[in-house]
Amino acid sequence: MEQASLAFPAARKVWTVAALLASLKQGLEREYFDVWIEGEISNFHQAASKHCYFTLKDGQAQLRAAVFAPQARRLNCKLRDGMQVRVRGRVSIYEARGDLQCYVEWVEPLGRGALQAAFEALKIKLGDEGLFASERKRPLPKLPRRIGLITSARGAAVADILQILRRRFANISVLLYPVAVQGEAAAGEIRAALEYFAGENAPSVDVLIVGRGGGSIEDLWPFNDEGVARALARSPIPTISAVGHETDFSIADFVADVRAPTPSAAAELVVASRGEMERHQSALRRHLQQAVRMALLQRRSQLDRLARHRALGRVRDRARQCGQRLDELSRSLESIARRRLQLPHRRLAAAGAGLARLDPGRRLAAAQARLAARREHLAQVAREQLALRRHRLEHLAALLGERNPLRLLERGYALVYDAQGALATSPDPFAPGDPLRIRFAQGWLDAEAKRRGR
Numbered sequence: 001m002e003q004a005s006l007a008f009p010a011a012r013k014v015w016t017v018a019a020l021l022a023s024l025k026q027g028l029e030r031e032y033f034d035v036w037i038e039g040e041i042s043n044f045h046q047a048a049s050k051h052c053y054f055t056l057k058d059g060q061a062q063l064r065a066a067v068f069a070p071q072a073r074r075l076n077c078k079l080r081d082g083m084q085v086r087v088r089g090r091v092s093i094y095e096a097r098g099d100l101q102c103y104v105e106w107v108e109p110l111g112r113g114a115l116q117a118a119f120e121a122l123k124i125k126l127g128d129e130g131l132f133a134s135e136r137k138r139p140l141p142k143l144p145r146r147i148g149l150i151t152s153a154r155g156a157a158v159a160d161i162l163q164i165l166r167r168r169f170a171n172i173s174v175l176l177y178p179v180a181v182q183g184e185a186a187a188g189e190i191r192a193a194l195e196y197f198a199g200e201n202a203p204s205v206d207v208l209i210v211g212r213g214g215g216s217i218e219d220l221w222p223f224n225d226e227g228v229a230r231a232l233a234r235s236p237i238p239t240i241s242a243v244g245h246e247t248d249f250s251i252a253d254f255v256a257d258v259r260a261p262t263p264s265a266a267a268e269l270v271v272a273s274r275g276e277m278e279r280h281q282s283a284l285r286r287h288l289q290q291a292v293r294m295a296l297l298q299r300r301s302q303l304d305r306l307a308r309h310r311a312l313g314r315v316r317d318r319a320r321q322c323g324q325r326l327d328e329l330s331r332s333l334e335s336i337a338r339r340r341l342q343l344p345h346r347r348l349a350a351a352g353a354g355l356a357r358l359d360p361g362r363r364l365a366a367a368q369a370r371l372a373a374r375r376e377h378l379a380q381v382a383r384e385q386l387a388l389r390r391h392r393l394e395h396l397a398a399l400l401g402e403r404n405p406l407r408l409l410e411r412g413y414a415l416v417y418d419a420q421g422a423l424a425t426s427p428d429p430f431a432p433g434d435p436l437r438i439r440f441a442q443g444w445l446d447a448e449a450k451r452r453g454r
Helices: 017-031 069-074 112-128 156-168 186-198 226-234 251-255 263-270 276-307 310-357 360-402 405-409
Strands: 035-046 052-057 062-067 084-094 099-109 146-151 173-178 207-212 239-243 415-417 435-440 443-448
Touching: 017 084, 035 062, 062 084, 069 099, 084 310, 112 226, 112 251, 146 156, 146 186, 156 173, 156 207, 156 263, 173 186, 186 207, 186 226, 207 263, 226 251, 239 251, 239 263, 276 310
Parallel strands: 062 099, 146 173, 146 207, 207 239
Antiparallel strands: 035 052, 035 084, 052 062, 084 099, 415 435, 435 443
16 A cells, blocks of 8 residues: 655744734734724723723723823823723734723813703804894993902912903903803803893993803803803893803804903903003914914924834834733732732731730739639638538537536535535545535535445
8 A cells, every 4th residue: 555645834934922912912003093982981080100000991892091191191181991981092912911902192072062062052042143243242331440350269260360450451450250160150150140130229330241261161161051141132231242262153253242262362352442552462462373383393393204104113112011010019019019918917916916815914804803702701611610610619518508517406406525625526535524625506515524424
């Protein structure tokens, strides 16, 4: 029979784990360098290094994600479990564990679209009612004597407004009505402030500034409240809306008589008639701000291009992976330290319990208790022995009393003694004429023997 020949495979490429993961990482980063991902945050954790780690998940899958400290500081929202977000970043591999991971550069909370839809619906409604019409807009007074200010007393807006007003017109009077400018109570407080200035008993003001600094659409939402908009429309006093940054618009901006891009700009508008030089200075200031902003944008663009360079990206990735590995080792070290400390704690507790059992005070108290018990037992035995001895003594005394010869004398008997005082039991020792003494129960009698007889 012809023997079958063995076919050996051609030379094959064998990967190490590190090399394979590095190759996959490069391919992923080329393909998914800048992606947007929507999902729900779970297992959120912020390490001591301020790096943030969490899992993005939907109904079918999940993906690990990391936001490193420099990016986390630039976020405009606070991350938490259960939060629906849209993140921007790049997909890579964390080689230490072989995990697919998204390195997040930016986070947007979902739900902003619903607020924007509500904003547009209210804008259309009030616009149809004519609240935005230019013919109902009133001009600002040329040189107001008193300005009403509705804003937060602790915010930067009030400080900016007062600083500009003092610089441009030091003698102008400002009446501040402090209100909350964000949160659930803010809309009601702003509406109450507008109604206060519109009341008959309110102090007279020439113009009202309603505003706050910039923020997210959620922060600025009180100025999109329908009640605030209608209160602005009813105000008998000319109003300036100064809400948010230059790129932000609110419903209050459309209803107010004048819209200022910032609270500082509102202060400049209200005293804009102070002269050509002040207007020129304001124009120069704005031009300088724009130039600085443009220069910063250009430098930022250059910095972003440099930051995207592959060589720098690899260094940054390595540093981030090392930082992530350091966080994991730190958590592992903390766990080991806790476990190591538990045994000494248990030993210390056992030693404390043993020391408590050997406490000299407790042992002395026990010895004193035993001594007191023995003393009581000894006293009881002494009392019992004394009672027994007393009983025996009384018995012997009674018996002695019964055998007392003097008792016989009381029955009529007598005792006879010779001259030497010896008791005579027979007449033999006596001769006639010998003296003798007779003892009766009640006394003595001296006598003399006459004769003997039997």
